[in-house]
Amino acid sequence: MSTVIQKPLDHQPPSLPPTQSVRLTINSQESHFTVAPWTTLLDALREHLDLTGTKKGCDHGQCGACTVLIDGKRINSCLTLAVMRDGADITTIEGLGTPENLSPLQQAFIDHDAFQCGYCTPGQICSAQGLLNEGKAKTEAEVRELMSGNLCRCGAYPNILSAIMEVMDKDGLIMDTKEWSAGGAKPEMDPINS
Amino acid sequence: MNSFTYARPDDITEALREKSIQVETTKFIAGGTNLLDLMKENVERPTRLIDLNRLPLSQIEELPDGSLRLGALATNADTAYHPEVQSRYPLLNQAILAGASPQLRNMATDGGNLLQRTRCYYFYDLATPCNKREPGTGCSAIGGYNRIHAILGASAECIATHPSDMCVALAALGATVQVSHPTGERSIPFEDFHRLPGNTPHLDNNLTPGELITSIDLPAKGFEKNFSYLKLRDRSSYAFALISVAAALELDGDRITDARLALGGVAHKPWRDQEAEALLIGQPATSDTFRRAAAKVVEGAQGQGSNDFKIELAKRAIVRALKQAAEMSEEVNVNVFQNSNP
Numbered sequence: 001m002s003t004v005i006q007k008p009l010d011h012q013p014p015s016l017p018p019t020q021s022v023r024l025t026i027n028s029q030e031s032h033f034t035v036a037p038w039t040t041l042l043d044a045l046r047e048h049l050d051l052t053g054t055k056k057g058c059d060h061g062q063c064g065a066c067t068v069l070i071d072g073k074r075i076n077s078c079l080t081l082a083v084m085r086d087g088a089d090i091t092t093i094e095g096l097g098t099p100e101n102l103s104p105l106q107q108a109f110i111d112h113d114a115f116q117c118g119y120c121t122p123g124q125i126c127s128a129q130g131l132l133n134e135g136k137a138k139t140e141a142e143v144r145e146l147m148s149g150n151l152c153r154c155g156a157y158p159n160i161l162s163a164i165m166e167v168m169d170k171d172g173l174i175m176d177t178k179e180w181s182a183g184g185a186k187p188e189m190d191p192i193n194s
Numbered sequence: 195m196n197s198f199t200y201a202r203p204d205d206i207t208e209a210l211r212e213k214s215i216q217v218e219t220t221k222f223i224a225g226g227t228n229l230l231d232l233m234k235e236n237v238e239r240p241t242r243l244i245d246l247n248r249l250p251l252s253q254i255e256e257l258p259d260g261s262l263r264l265g266a267l268a269t270n271a272d273t274a275y276h277p278e279v280q281s282r283y284p285l286l287n288q289a290i291l292a293g294a295s296p297q298l299r300n301m302a303t304d305g306g307n308l309l310q311r312t313r314c315y316y317f318y319d320l321a322t323p324c325n326k327r328e329p330g331t332g333c334s335a336i337g338g339y340n341r342i343h344a345i346l347g348a349s350a351e352c353i354a355t356h357p358s359d360m361c362v363a364l365a366a367l368g369a370t371v372q373v374s375h376p377t378g379e380r381s382i383p384f385e386d387f388h389r390l391p392g393n394t395p396h397l398d399n400n401l402t403p404g405e406l407i408t409s410i411d412l413p414a415k416g417f418e419k420n421f422s423y424l425k426l427r428d429r430s431s432y433a434f435a436l437i438s439v440a441a442a443l444e445l446d447g448d449r450i451t452d453a454r455l456a457l458g459g460v461a462h463k464p465w466r467d468q469e470a471e472a473l474l475i476g477q478p479a480t481s482d483t484f485r486r487a488a489a490k491v492v493e494g495a496q497g498q499g500s501n502d503f504k505i506e507l508a509k510r511a512i513v514r515a516l517k518q519a520a521e522m523s524e525e526v527n528v529n530v531f532q533n534s535n536p
């Protein structure tokens with residue numbers, strides 16, 4: 001039935017779909033670039049914009065290493081396309097603080113020794129920043145649950161937790177101080193959000 | 195990932211038109227958390243993506259009859275934390291928060307959640323036969339490793355489970371799915387939305403390829419006083435359910451005047467059992483009553499080898515969830531945060 005068409009395949013290079021232009025505000029800076037539609041936001045950040053602080057762990061939404069903030073909300077940058085985020089305001093680990101002026105979470109991670117190899121750390125810190133922005137966690141159990149999207153193969157969890165709890169405590173965000181146990185020292189402040 | 199073209203329409207008509215041009219090979223994308231995952235594995239290979247994110251479908255609003263409309267593009271996080279959902283449909287709030295991670299829930303949409311595909315490992319693995327991925331090739335899970343597979347409603351062609359938590363609560367609550375297609379609209383009762391595998395395991399649900407989910411509507415009755423979403427899994431967070439139970443009761447003193455019971459992780463669709471519900475209604479809220487309902491649910495359940503334990507687990511989980519719903523003890527509130535192992 002069907003007609004066989006003999007095509008000189010070698011002489012016809014496959015035509016790729018056109019690249020698409022994307023405009024993002026990244027760490028308060030406007031950025032314009034063109035990418036193939038299948039480029040994930042993670043690959044755009046790392047490969048096109050040289051922002052290699054954001055890490056690729058699993059590339060499947062299972063580890064949280066690629067966590068960035070979009071309009072203040074944490075997401076996995078490996079499971080979204082750069083073109084889908086055209087016009088978005090993105091904060092990566094590079095935008096949270098500078099070596100001279102670390103963000104409170106960055107400083108707390110250092111103070112609490114909250115990492116070993118450091119590979120999960122940018123994702124942990126961006127995720128913790130998202131957690132603070134959301135304001136849903138008030139107890140240690142809730143922080144643990146709402147940080148469960150970030151895995152740490154080195155098992156630095158107790159210190160990650162105590163770093164986050166310290167920042168929350170300083171901000172007066174902890175409701176149940178009895179539960180606070182991870183970091184050893186007990187927070188001095190009384191809960192203000194009861 | 196294969197190469198594809200991309201479009202981002204601003205309105206529903208345009209999205210439906212774009213989709214209709216090559217309806218089988220064009221895919222909608224919303225949060226992307228399931229579709230992109232499957233595209234990276236070459237399980238899904240669309241040639242064109244229609245990005246739904248600019249469509250005006252992310253509202254959550256009350257309708258005149260008291261029901262609550264969840265826009266298809268509302269994120270799972272915005273839905274779970276919406277004040278109306280928290281106060282009127284706490285069962286749904288719990289089910290959503292029991293699933294995935296905060297990052298994923300910030301991306302995942304309500305429409306996409308309904309259409310997420312099974313987590314059957316063979317479905318993901320192109321090197322193995324799978325009737326769902328490639329009809330007619332066989333089912334590797336039957337006689338293979340099937341710890342996460344179905345105990346109810348399976349067929350000789352597929353024993354996969356639907357992985358959603360949110361959908362288990364939606365089944366219990368009796369939601370309605372609103373759908374648009376190029377020539378009109380239709381409503382699909384939640385129980386008729388997902389399918390059993392039968393001899394068409396490649397079809398997960400009854401949506402036709404050209405259709406768009408526009409919203410999910412929750413009936414006015416939310417069972418906000420007595421409910422429980424119990425999710426049992428291999429680790430206490432960020433894992434799919436082995437068994438989950440959505441239980442909701444209406445009580446008059448000790449007597450059950452209305453009941454809802456649905457299970458996740460047991461079948462190709464969220465498994466609501468109205469016969470078991472009927473065994474609860476009119477009865478005292480006691481362990482005996484709950485055990486009778488549990489026995490009814492697993493009547494005819496069949497293990498596949500590695501998942502035999504799920505039959506007993508399902509029974510116990512149902513009794514526990516119903517008890518929690520009846521007593522509304524502290525335990526209900528910690529389900530989401532600290533699921534103990536069965």
Ligand SMILES: Cc1cc2nc3c(=O)[nH]c(=O)nc-3n(C[C@H](O)[C@H](O)[C@H](O)COP(=O)(O)OP(=O)(O)OC[C@H]3O[C@@H](n4cnc5c(N)ncnc54)[C@H](O)[C@@H]3O)c2cc1C
Nearest residue numbers: 224225226227228229293294303305306307309358359407
């Ligand atoms: C690591 C990981 C863990 C997870 N854990 C859980 C869990 O524990 N519990 C749980 O319930 N879920 C879990 N999920 C699944 C997650 O909830 C789903 O991936 C998500 O809900 C899908 O929504 P989406 O908007 O991202 O869909 P997309 O990936 O964008 O789309 C999914 C499908 O739906 C179609 N689609 C989307 N919107 C529409 C629409 N409006 N009309 C018609 N078609 C549409 C798309 O074409 C596609 O085929 C997990 C996911 C990951 C990656």
Ligand code: SF4
Nearest residue numbers: 314324333352353354
């Ligand atoms: S259970 Fe279904 S999805 Fe899994 S291998 Fe068998 S046919 Fe495929």
Ligand code: FES
Nearest residue numbers: 057058059064078
């Ligand atoms: S790299 Fe994105 S979640 Fe692992």
Ligand code: FES
Nearest residue numbers: 116118152153154
């Ligand atoms: S510090 Fe090594 S993975 Fe977390």
